[in-house]
Amino acid sequence: MADKLKFTIDGVEVQAEHGQTILDAADAAGIYIPRLCAHPDLKPIGSCRICTVVVNGRPQAACVQPAAEGMVVENDTPEMLEHRRNLIDMMFVEGNHFCMFCEKSGNCELQAMAYRFGITAPQYPSQFPDKDVDASHPDVMMDYNRCILCTRCVRASQELDGKNVFQSIGRGFGRKIGVNGRQALGDTDLNVDDRAADPTICPVGCIIKKRVGFEVPIGERKFDHEPIGSEIEKG
Amino acid sequence: MSKPKVATTSLAGCFGCHMSLLDIDDRILQLIDLVDFDKSPIDDIKTFTDRCAIGLIEGGCCNEENVHVLQEFRKHCDVLISFGDCATMGGIPAMRNNIPLAECFDEAYRTGVTVYNPDGIVPNDPDLPLLLDKVYPAHEVVKIDYFLPGCPPSADTLWAALTALLTGQPVELPYELLKYD
Numbered sequence: 001m002a003d004k005l006k007f008t009i010d011g012v013e014v015q016a017e018h019g020q021t022i023l024d025a026a027d028a029a030g031i032y033i034p035r036l037c038a039h040p041d042l043k044p045i046g047s048c049r050i051c052t053v054v055v056n057g058r059p060q061a062a063c064v065q066p067a068a069e070g071m072v073v074e075n076d077t078p079e080m081l082e083h084r085r086n087l088i089d090m091m092f093v094e095g096n097h098f099c100m101f102c103e104k105s106g107n108c109e110l111q112a113m114a115y116r117f118g119i120t121a122p123q124y125p126s127q128f129p130d131k132d133v134d135a136s137h138p139d140v141m142m143d144y145n146r147c148i149l150c151t152r153c154v155r156a157s158q159e160l161d162g163k164n165v166f167q168s169i170g171r172g173f174g175r176k177i178g179v180n181g182r183q184a185l186g187d188t189d190l191n192v193d194d195r196a197a198d199p200t201i202c203p204v205g206c207i208i209k210k211r212v213g214f215e216v217p218i219g220e221r222k223f224d225h226e227p228i229g230s231e232i233e234k235g
Numbered sequence: 236m237s238k239p240k241v242a243t244t245s246l247a248g249c250f251g252c253h254m255s256l257l258d259i260d261d262r263i264l265q266l267i268d269l270v271d272f273d274k275s276p277i278d279d280i281k282t283f284t285d286r287c288a289i290g291l292i293e294g295g296c297c298n299e300e301n302v303h304v305l306q307e308f309r310k311h312c313d314v315l316i317s318f319g320d321c322a323t324m325g326g327i328p329a330m331r332n333n334i335p336l337a338e339c340f341d342e343a344y345r346t347g348v349t350v351y352n353p354d355g356i357v358p359n360d361p362d363l364p365l366l367l368d369k370v371y372p373a374h375e376v377v378k379i380d381y382f383l384p385g386c387p388p389s390a391d392t393l394w395a396a397l398t399a400l401l402t403g404q405p406v407e408l409p410y411e412l413l414k415y416d
Contacts, residue, residue, distance in 0.1 A: 092324075099415035100320055100327070100386030106416065115413050120382035121323040125375060128325070128332035218416075227410055 007071035009033075009053075016067035023051055023062040026075070032229035033075050034084055034116070036109055036203055037150035038063040041195075042159060048150055050084050050113065085117050093124045094173075096131060096145035097204075103213035104205030106221030110148055111204075112228035134179070136186030139210055140197045147177055147206040157196040165190045177206075239288035239401065242312060243275040246301040247328045247370055248294025251387045252319035253277070256291070258390035269401050274311075283311045289400060290314070292379070294321045296371045297328050300364035309377040314400065318383040318393065320415060322373045326386065329370040336366060381406055385414050 004015045009022075009031050016025035021044065026033050037048035046061035053062045054074040062075075074080065091110060099105045131144040149168070154177065157165040165188045169178035180188050190197060197207060218224065245253055253276060259266065272278045273287050290312030296302050308315060320326040331339050344350060344357045373379050383396055392412040399406045 096330075096333075097324075097415075098320075098327070098330070102416070111415055114415070115410065118408070118413065120384055120408075120413065121317065121372070121374060121379075126325060126329070126372060128329060128369065130333040225411060 005067060005069040007067055007069065007073060009073045009075050010077070014067075020067055021063055022053060022055070022060070022065050022067050022071075022073060025067045026062065027232050030233055030235035031075065032232040033062045034113060034229060035063055036113065036148065037152060039152050039155075039201065042152060042155040045151065045155070048087070048148070050087055052083060053080065081117065084113075085119060088114050088117060088119060089122045089124050091148045092119075092122045093126045094129065095148065096128060098145075102146065102205040103208055104146070104199070104202075106216070106218065106224055107199070108205060108223075109203035109228060112223035115223060116227040116229065129173075134185045135210075136184035137188075137190060138186070139192035140185060140190060140207060141210055142177075142179075142185055142207055143205060144176060146204045148204055149175060149177065150203055151177070152201050152203065153177065153196045153207055156198070156201045157190075157194065160195040163189055163194065163196070165194070165196055238269065238271045240273040240285055241270045241275070241289045241291065241397075242273045242283065242287045242308065243277060243291040244293065244304055244308060245276060246292065246294035246304060246322070246373070247297035248319060248321045248326070250276070250293070252293040252322075255385075255387035255390055256393055259394045260390070262390075262394055266397070269398075283307065287312045288314065289316065289397070292317050292322045292373045293319050295325050295328065295373055296367060296376050298364040298366050302367070302376055305373060305376050314380045315373075315377070316381040316383060316396070316400075317373045317379045318385075318388050320384055320386045322379075323382045323384045325370050325372050329372075332369045336368060339366075383408075386416055389414070 004017060006013055006015055008014065009026055014025055014029040023033055023035060023038060033051050033053060035051040038044050038051060044063035046064040049061060051062040052059050055065060056072055099111055105111060134142040151168055154166040154168060157163045165179055167178050168175065170176055179185050192209060195201060197209060273285055274280045274283045290308040292308060292315060296305060317323045321328060340357050344352055345355050383392055385392060389412065392408060395408060395412055396406050
């Protein structure tokens with residue numbers, strides 16, 4: 001068995017370790033596959049489907065699909081672009097995303113994804129769902145209006161903090177992130193220094209630390225000048 | 236050949252987007268070389284005098300008068316542009332969309348901490364436009380051709396889009412001019 005296996009992404013030959021996912025191999029090769037629920041420090045779960053690529057003619061989530069010898073992967077195609085735009089659109093209309101007063105604006109991965117795809121307005125009817133804000137914790141607050149159910153906080157709490165602060169509860173449109181069942185955030189053992197509360201874990205402005213908002217001025221935020229994924233594409 | 240006409244309006248917005256339009260500064264002299272303004276708060280023309288090439292819509296629809304004005308714009312304009320987050324997504328006024336209308340009225344006219352209204356009367360004059368159940372983005376009421384998000388969209392964004400449209404170029408915003416905040 002060869003040391004490395006070879007496959008192509010949009011016609012470009014890419015090498016991968018055995019067992020490496022398509023997403024990780026693409027990252028190493030400087031090819032950006034858009035993603036929201038995947039995070040380098042967390043186990044992938046293939047939940048948001050933004051990283052869907054066409055593998056040998058079939059759609060697969062690149063963050064969980066292992067690379068295989070001779071695979072033909074389509075990533076940056078009009079079909080995949082439309083698919084991803086539709087998913088981003090749905091995330092916007094299924095929440096209440098008021099970017100103008102959100103502390104995460106400019107550093108938000110959902111917003112950055114919409115910028116990257118040039119989305120100027122959602123094409124689906126706005127749902128304006130009724131969501132809560134949980135400010136019971138002294139140092140961290142949760143604004144469920146902005147949650148996109150990526151479960152990065154759930155995995156960070158379990159895998160990195162050795163706690164179980166966040167869980168996925170409910171099904172379908174009623175699904176939400178719960179804290180210790182149906183308690184409030186202030187009742188949990190979440191500490192402000194936990195990785196689960198780190199702003200790089202929550203891709204949006206749902207879990208945010210108190211008293212540190214708007215620290216970075218407009219113009220110096222992460223996605224003010226360059227699209228999300230630029231750092232991977234630069235290699 | 237006469238200049239194309241532009242109409243603008245502020246529906247359920249705060250006029251911030253119109254302020255941003257004025258922020259194009261001295262480029263406004265170039266703009267009036269390119270276009271004439273028809274119905275607009277900028278020149279205070281209240282009703283359409285002619286067919287317009289471009290209608291700029293600030294704000295979504297929160298009451299029946301907004302819907303009426305928006306439909307008039309659709310009727311009189313070749314191209315409609317939603318500009319600002321209120322027009323494109325509902326914006327700040329849409330924060331009331333999860334609150335029953337009766338509770339909104341109570342808070343505004345009866346129980347709000349700064350309200351002085353001993354008779355507890357909620358304004359109900361027939362001249363007042365009725366509120367809609369929710370605040371709607373403009374494109375959920377009429378067909379909108381272009382969207383310029385931002386709160387407000389920057390003057391550069393508005394300038395880039397308007398000059399592209401008026402000179403027959405495709406409206407393609409560079410990355411840094413597309414912002415939701």
